[in-house]
Amino acid sequence: MFEKLEQFATEWVQEAELTQRAMDALTDASLDQEIAAERRTLGQIAWHLVKSLHYMTSCGLDFDGPSEDQAPSSASVIAEGYRKISESVLNAVMTQWSDASLHETTEIMGEHWANGASLHFTIMHQAHHRGQMTVLMRQAGLTLPEIYGPTYDTWVRKGMAPLL
Numbered sequence: 592m593f594e595k596l597e598q599f600a601t602e603w604v605q606e607a608e609l610t611q612r613a614m615d616a617l618t619d620a621s622l623d624q625e626i627a628a629e630r631r632t633l634g635q636i637a638w639h640l641v642k643s644l645h646y647m648t649s650c651g652l653d654f655d656g657p658s659e660d661q662a663p664s665s666a667s668v669i670a671e672g673y674r675k676i677s678e679s680v681l682n683a684v685m686t687q688w689s690d691a692s693l694h695e696t697t698e699i700m701g702e703h704w705a706n707g708a709s710l711h712f713t714i715m716h717q718a719h720h721r722g723q724m725t726v727l728m729r730q731a732g733l734t735l736p737e738i739y740g741p742t743y744d745t746w747v748r749k750g751m752a753p754l755l
């Protein structure tokens with residue numbers, strides 16, 4: 592639950608930067624990497640992150656999002672889509688809401704959610720799917736960006752034994 596717009600802005604800028612790193616590391620060929628046969632692919636999860644930010648419009652914010660439901664086959668289109676909407680959601684929150692708006696509630700699937708809680712959920716949801724992405728990215732043979740700390744590749748690059 593965020594109580595103040597500035598708290599959200601600070602956290603969002605950091606989290607969006609980490610997510611953008613993952614998005615920018617995608618390649619077209621990697622997008623077809625599946626969780627399991629006939630289940631979501633890396634491209635679909637990445638696109639879900641782009642699309643799902645637009646759910647915040649159901650809490651009264653007004654900003655544009657991509658209309659395509661199907662995940663694009665271009666990694667750069669997905670990465671640019673994320674760059675755009677992650678800035679749009681921040682801009683909408685900061686210009687259309689006040690600290691008081693964060694305490695106002697919206698009914699979401701029969702539950703009353705404070706807007707500040709919805710924003711927090713958005714960040715947690717993003718971290719969840721970003722974690723799924725990095726596993727699939729590894730399976731697709733990509734070099735992973737650092738998210739909350741060094742990766743296997745970081746240790747190798749530094750000439751150190753990778754931590755288990």
Ligand code: NI
Nearest residue numbers: 639643716720
């Ligand atoms: Ni989801």
